[in-house]
Amino acid sequence: MSSKLISLDEPVILSKIAEGNEFLYTQLVEKHWQKVLQHALSYVKSYPIAEELTQDVFIQIWDKREKLADVNSFDNYLFIVSRNLIISHIRKKLIETDSLKGEKLQELFFKPDDQYEFKELVEIINEGAALLQEPRRSVFLLSRMEGRDTDYISNELGIASRTVRWHLLQSLNFLRNHLHQQYNVDLLLLILSCLLFF
Template sequence: MNSNLKLSNESDLLLSIASGDELSYSKLVEKYWQKVLQHALSFVKSYSIAEELTQDVFIQIWEKRDKLAEVKSFENYLFIVSRNLIISHIRKKLVETDTLKDQKLQELFLKPDEQFEFQELVKIINEGAALLPEPRRSVFLLSRMEGKDADYISKKLGLATRTVRWHLMHALNFLRNYLHNHHIISFLTIILLGSFFFE
């Protein structure tokens, strides 16, 4: 009975927020702020970055508050929003670096054991990439290691854009299988870094 009451109260709260009630939104933020902050801290080592990500999560929830009326489990919804923003943030930082082996980036975002796995993942992917035929290997390296888009790669290698995408798709499929068949990497590392390489 208590769980049903709790569910009803939360549903009412979400409906109020969906209709633009700022007081209800403040209550929601107060209730879940610490949980989101701890979630962000489990991915990043910097408190200030975790705090910024937490703020971004609740800003997005407010900006898309009309969706709250359809949410069945707010905790699940909150987890998905948080996860997506955290991964997006980390991917952006990775793309902004000149090299995937940038030590400062690793120290900022990854714990010591995850830094080791990051280095191992890059090493393994490079080993797998070396097995790719040309121009597939070059397409992959330019796209995922240097962050170049399809148009740039098309001009650089003298290939049609659709051909670049075709080679990249096959390169990613090959490397997914290469990782799966030859190596064991933690689930956390795959979440943090695999999405950058393979999406």
């Protein structure tokens, strides 16, 4: 690892990368590559797939590098980006191969004690989603339950990308309020963070 990277504070490094400093970004990738690879490998159990996911993580971070200027902890940011891509990959595999039932997804991410709450939460969210008006319901289901991106949803429903984002924001706000009013949110915060906010 270069002494230049080590000698700079993380906020300075992230700000410079946000401005397009490829040299510092390359060093940051080298520093964190193995950690992300091992994280991905622990879920997908395939080295080539884990390596591809790791590449995708760092490509996405570079593509959205302007966000780095506002990141307080790169480790936390890196964890969120990698977690989201890993979950998205597994969801796509479930859809493509149907080799696992959808309800088994939680087994990959939660302790056994949390799995009952996860199943219960999915039922609660489906109940809340049923209260949404169209096209908001479809936007939510495609985005959060099927893992589709904004461009896919925009093409599928024939609405503008910014409208997709607006409907998604409104649906998430509605469901947060619904959960707050109807259920004990404190017991479900960990699960919510995985299902609703990526």
